[in-house]
Amino acid sequence: MFSSAAIQEIEDIRAKYPNARAALLPAIYVAQREFGWLPPEAYEAVADLLNVPKATVRGVATFYAMYKQKPMGRHLIQLCTNVSCMILGAERLVDLLKSAYGVEPGGVSPDGRFSLVIMECIGACGTAPAMLVNDDFHENLTEKNLQEILEKYK
Amino acid sequence: MITVTINDKEIKLEKAVTVLEAARSAGITIPTLCYHEQLERYGGCRLCLVEVEKMPRLQTACTLMVADGMVVRTETEQIADVRRGILEFLLINHPLDCPYCDKAGECTLQDLVEKYGPGKGRFKEKKRKVPESLQDPVIVRNMERCIMCTRCVRMCEGPQGASAIAVINRGGHSHIEPFSGGRFDCEYCGNCVSVCPVGAIMSRLHRHSYRPWQVKEQYETVCPYCGVGCTVITQVRDDVIKRVIPKLGSSVNNGMLCSRGRFGYEFVGDNDRLTTPLIRKNGVLAEATWEEAITLVAKKLSEIKIASGSEAIAGIASPRCTNEDNYVFQKFMRAVIGSNNIDTTARTGYAGAQSFIENIFGQGATANIISGLANSDTVMVIGGDPTTVNPILGLQIRACARRGGNVLTIGDFAGLSKFSPKKLLPGKYTETILLEAIVTALREKKGLSGSNGPLESKIKDISVTAADAAAKCGVPEQQLSAFVDLLAGAATYSLVIGKEIVQSTGGSYKLLLLAAINYLANGRIYMLTEKANEQGALDMGCAPDLLPGYRPVAFPEFAKKYGAQWHAEISEKPGLNLFAMIDAAENGSLKAMYVMGENAVCNIPNSGRVEKALKNLDFLVVQDIFLTETAKLADVVLPALAWAEKGGTFTNMERRIQLVRKSVQREGLEDWKIIAEIAKNMGYGMEYVSSEGVFHEIAKVSPLYRDLTYEDIGKGENIYPYKGEPLRDVKEDIQVDTASAVASAGKLYLQIERPLFHSGTLSTRAASLRNIYPQAVARISSATAKALSLTEGDVVNVRTKAGSLSLFVAIDKDGDSSAVAISNNFERKGAFRLADYALDQVTKAPCIDAVEISIEKVTA
Numbered sequence A: 001m002f003s004s005a006a007i008q009e010i011e012d013i014r015a016k017y018p019n020a021r022a023a024l025l026p027a028i029y030v031a032q033r034e035f036g037w038l039p040p041e042a043y044e045a046v047a048d049l050l051n052v053p054k055a056t057v058r059g060v061a062t063f064y065a066m067y068k069q070k071p072m073g074r075h076l077i078q079l080c081t082n083v084s085c086m087i088l089g090a091e092r093l094v095d096l097l098k099s100a101y102g103v104e105p106g107g108v109s110p111d112g113r114f115s116l117v118i119m120e121c122i123g124a125c126g127t128a129p130a131m132l133v134n135d136d137f138h139e140n141l142t143e144k145n146l147q148e149i150l151e152k153y154k
Numbered sequence B: 001m002i003t004v005t006i007n008d009k010e011i012k013l014e015k016a017v018t019v020l021e022a023a024r025s026a027g028i029t030i031p032t033l034c035y036h037e038q039l040e041r042y043g044g045c046r047l048c049l050v051e052v053e054k055m056p057r058l059q060t061a062c063t064l065m066v067a068d069g070m071v072v073r074t075e076t077e078q079i080a081d082v083r084r085g086i087l088e089f090l091l092i093n094h095p096l097d098c099p100y101c102d103k104a105g106e107c108t109l110q111d112l113v114e115k116y117g118p119g120k121g122r123f124k125e126k127k128r129k130v131p132e133s134l135q136d137p138v139i140v141r142n143m144e145r146c147i148m149c150t151r152c153v154r155m156c157e158g159p160q161g162a163s164a165i166a167v168i169n170r171g172g173h174s175h176i177e178p179f180s181g182g183r184f185d186c187e188y189c190g191n192c193v194s195v196c197p198v199g200a201i202m203s204r205l206h207r208h209s210y211r212p213w214q215v216k217e218q219y220e221t222v223c224p225y226c227g228v229g230c231t232v233i234t235q236v237r238d239d240v241i242k243r244v245i246p247k248l249g250s251s252v253n254n255g256m257l258c259s260r261g262r263f264g265y266e267f268v269g270d271n272d273r274l275t276t277p278l279i280r281k282n283g284v285l286a287e288a289t290w291e292e293a294i295t296l297v298a299k300k301l302s303e304i305k306i307a308s309g310s311e312a313i314a315g316i317a318s319p320r321c322t323n324e325d326n327y328v329f330q331k332f333m334r335a336v337i338g339s340n341n342i343d344t345t346a347r348t349g350y351a352g353a354q355s356f357i358e359n360i361f362g363q364g365a366t367a368n369i370i371s372g373l374a375n376s377d378t379v380m381v382i383g384g385d386p387t388t389v390n391p392i393l394g395l396q397i398r399a400c401a402r403r404g405g406n407v408l409t410i411g412d413f414a415g416l417s418k419f420s421p422k423k424l425l426p427g428k429y430t431e432t433i434l435l436e437a438i439v440t441a442l443r444e445k446k447g448l449s450g451s452n453g454p455l456e457s458k459i460k461d462i463s464v465t466a467a468d469a470a471a472k473c474g475v476p477e478q479q480l481s482a483f484v485d486l487l488a489g490a491a492t493y494s495l496v497i498g499k500e501i502v503q504s505t506g507g508s509y510k511l512l513l514l515a516a517i518n519y520l521a522n523g524r525i526y527m528l529t530e531k532a533n534e535q536g537a538l539d540m541g542c543a544p545d546l547l548p549g550y551r552p553v554a555f556p557e558f559a560k561k562y563g564a565q566w567h568a569e570i571s572e573k574p575g576l577n578l579f580a581m582i583d584a585a586e587n588g589s590l591k592a593m594y595v596m597g598e599n600a601v602c603n604i605p606n607s608g609r610v611e612k613a614l615k616n617l618d619f620l621v622v623q624d625i626f627l628t629e630t631a632k633l634a635d636v637v638l639p640a641l642a643w644a645e646k647g648g649t650f651t652n653m654e655r656r657i658q659l660v661r662k663s664v665q666r667e668g669l670e671d672w673k674i675i676a677e678i679a680k681n682m683g684y685g686m687e688y689v690s691s692e693g694v695f696h697e698i699a700k701v702s703p704l705y706r707d708l709t710y711e712d713i714g715k716g717e718n719i720y721p722y723k724g725e726p727l728r729d730v731k732e733d734i735q736v737d738t739a740s741a742v743a744s745a746g747k748l749y750l751q752i753e754r755p756l757f758h759s760g761t762l763s764t765r766a767a768s769l770r771n772i773y774p775q776a777v778a779r780i781s782s783a784t785a786k787a788l789s790l791t792e793g794d795v796v797n798v799r800t801k802a803g804s805l806s807l808f809v810a811i812d813k814d815g816d817s818s819a820v821a822i823s824n825n826f827e828r829k830g831a832f833r834l835a836d837y838a839l840d841q842v843t844k845a846p847c848i849d850a851v852e853i854s855i856e857k858v859t860a
């Protein structure tokens, strides 16, 4: 179930939109934050709060890649491997993540700490390679600083 | 006037419609996939692209509105090219499994590819794979075949209002799924099946059993289940109903059906059907010939009549049988047996409530057009969930809400809860004071018009303040006054009354209060009706005090008039009603009973007692299609033809008379024919050649159906008041029963669950419906479950003064924590086994809302 803060947040979101369906995207985002991903209960909770059918809530959420249909690690790494990043070594970073933390693209590390999602250009080509960890932006990555950065996320 | 030219044909139109509609009106076909006349326009598939002069690109005919002077072409080379292209894209992911697909032969995609091509695809990648889902009892979902027209989703969200399915994922991976991703667990109306243009959502019932072109006959008839009386089409192959589909454009259900109507037809050909008459010999029912059975019944009834008098014999007619069956049966009881001991289970609520309302507002007060609900600006619902009792009527209330109307409910009804109803939730047994407060407030706001004296004199006596009501029923004052404001502001108000109010303690007084609200708000009344021909059975005179057309038998002139027409002497003494019959059977004054098409044991409250009373009779005849728990008690069982095997008429809750057409041939006799045979054996000629012949007599005898013919009915000249004379409209003084019940804290009470998937015991004979809802359960709230440490699936013993049942527990998280809800659909496991009752003094309906019930876990 939602925390009361989350319920309040969704109600505030609802108030900003002309109808409940319009409020779905940010509301689902809150649910994802609360549950870590989007299990059926998360959809049901949003559906109940907004009085939108639960099948519709799930339908909307599955359209977008940034809504997670599978359990996630505590922290989400979104690493770009598109052209600029690739040229500057992003694929080695992928290997490193695998050897150091045991996390594969699309997967979760065995300790549940990290999930890894491969991105197609996150608009940081000039400072490639780049990644997002949760909502934080990290650029000019190297095999060396990658691990240092990730140490901050327990 | 708008003039458009389509394919060189000039078309004149009164008002702006879409190019597609304009073309269709002129007989020009434009191919479509996503368009469906019942659904909101979508413009998604692009198949309907047409060329419009002075418009640069091709336009979708299904969304483009015509304008004066528009010139349109629907079949050019360019268009054919584009259509071919679209179809090629659709086929990228569509399996080429037509030879194996049930839809082949009536598949829009197949037809279109046949017409426009392409003969071959150029796509080299792999097709998308989605396993076929056979997880549901009645629906098969094959998403490889889905072409994403979203018709199913628009149907389910729109007219059906269930919103059980949605498009999931994106792009080439998108398809349709219910919330669970697997099972639908929905209302199983199958309306999505109706609109799917391909074989992606299909009925499971006839899977791989025939091809559409093998359907040689189809018949327009009426659903056998509830009082809505939906128009259905039965499709038949080799005398087996293969499929039941709704009729588009029917004024009752316009292309919609509920799960019972669409999937509940399998009882017709069921293996358990009775095939020969049975006669009890040495205590067991043994097969007999028709001749033996009919002679025996005639002989026994004649003997009893001579020995104990006509009044020692009673008959129960049937709200499931046709008007013709019921008419002949009551005539048999009156003219041949010589007694007015004739009634139906409509006595358990509908009959008394209707005559109570008609006594206030005049005959036909409850005969209102169902689709009118959708156009009301305010609908108030009390006493039962319309979406489960009369599902298609329920859809009209949902439609009212969708159009911005106010749906007001007293009580909580799951099928409406997603439609933002304004709810008032009075505490147990406190509806009366709440209704009194509403009447008081509404009278103060609206005043009295003086047009209904007897009712107004009652209204003047009612005075309960909102504060008083709030203190007693727990509904906050502001909520109540907001509710009253909506009622007072309503321009077109409708009131829907369910059986729970009628079957409650003080039911007639509550009906009076509801009538008062209806009067003050100037509305129409709808009474939920559980069985297909409850209204018709009453119209036909299957009541102890009323002859066909509601002529009181106690008025000598009517008894004489009908007697003259029937060439017999008709007793002026009103007969025993349903409940008095059971009493009389119990005390031995009733010697014989003839039950036609009714599972009396199950459908009369306190089933255990009914069973004992019937066993106490000297002679019991049961005429039915199955060996029901009632038939098992009989001395003679007579097998009848079922709905779909005979012709006749049903009268629905709107009082619309409709033709029931014979769809399949089966050896046997119609109910009316069996009775006519027995009458003949008793020396009374009943020489009808067909059900139409019977109807001909009804139209002569009953002032209500005066001069109607099957031909008129077939044409649709069939809605009350027909051609008949208006009937007696006496406004008598209104009597009410003001009994009340008091809830004791912590006690549990029996509640009758009226499930969407069942109707009487008949639906439990349909395998598909049984697969959806397989057995009786004791439904309790999570609070009760917690308090009694029960979990879903536990076996419990539920016990009342009247009896006990062992049932599985089902937990309903939003359930009423003072109730144990049990359905009355499964033989030997029906709620009526537990329901002791007192009768409302006025409506004579059984009050079964105050049955204390205990629940106890059975430990293995």
Ligand code: SF4
Pocket: B152, B155, B156, B160, B162, B163, B164, B165, B184, B186, B187, B188, B189, B190, B191, B192, B193
């Ligand atoms: S069967 Fe009816 S309720 Fe279920 S998904 Fe189809 S349209 Fe919706």
Ligand code: SF4
Pocket: B145, B146, B147, B148, B149, B150, B151, B152, B153, B176, B195, B196, B197, B198, B200, B201
């Ligand atoms: S399942 Fe049928 S109706 Fe629904 S989107 Fe697919 S093709 Fe259209």
Ligand code: SF4
Pocket: B223, B224, B225, B226, B227, B228, B229, B230, B253, B257, B258, B259, B260, B261, B262, B390, B391, B392, B393
């Ligand atoms: S059960 Fe009632 S609502 Fe359902 S299809 Fe039959 S007549 Fe219509």
Ligand code: FES
Pocket: A080, A081, A082, A083, A084, A085, A086, A120, A121, A122, A123, A124, A125, A128, A129, A130
């Ligand atoms: S390519 Fe990686 S950020 Fe643009």
Ligand code: FES
Pocket: B031, B032, B033, B034, B035, B042, B043, B044, B045, B046, B047, B048, B049, B060, B061, B062, B063
């Ligand atoms: S029918 Fe017009 S776009 Fe589908």
